[in-house]
Amino acid sequence: MKQIRRYWVPFLVLLWCLFHITLVKTSELNPWKMGGYGMYSDYHTEDYFVWLVFKKNKRLLANHTELFQNDPNFKNLVYQCRTFPSDSNLKELADDFKKKSGKKVNIEVWRLDFISDSLKLKRVLVNDY
Incomplete structure (x- = not known):
């Protein structure tokens, strides 16, 4: 015993x-955000930005679209991509946008970061679809 x-x-x-x-x-x-590893992770959704990229590299923030203002489902998908920008979430957002607007779009999620030596602000691509 x-x-x-x-x-x-x-x-x-x-x-x-x-x-x-x-x-x-x-x-x-994410392996760093569960089971005691969370103290080493960062999670600031206000630093994450979801961009819609159209043909000819035209870009628009997802929260500046009419769909974001008028469609609660699209708004939830954008927030979901900010919170967890996985390939499946980005694909779901792109498919929803194409279904509702008829336009094909690529999705990019960027976050803000600082260079520690110079304290200058930079953008880091988190994921794209």
Whole structure:
């Protein structure tokens, strides 16, 4: 019985690690934002911007479109892409925009970051579709 009690904590830790790895591989979970790793992550959705890129490289912020103002489903999709810019979320937003406006569009999510040496602001591409 003492042998079993000695190994139950390491067994639970190993089980949690396997669960975490499985979620990272199967559900596009960011490995740094779960299971105690969150203290090393950053999450500031106000620093993320969803851009619609049309032909000839014309760009428009998604929250400056009429669809964003008038369609709550489109608005939720934009917020979902800001929160979690996975390929599947960006594809869903692009498909919804094409269905409602008839225009093909590419989606880019950018975030603001600072260069630590000079404290200058820069944009970083998070994901695109």
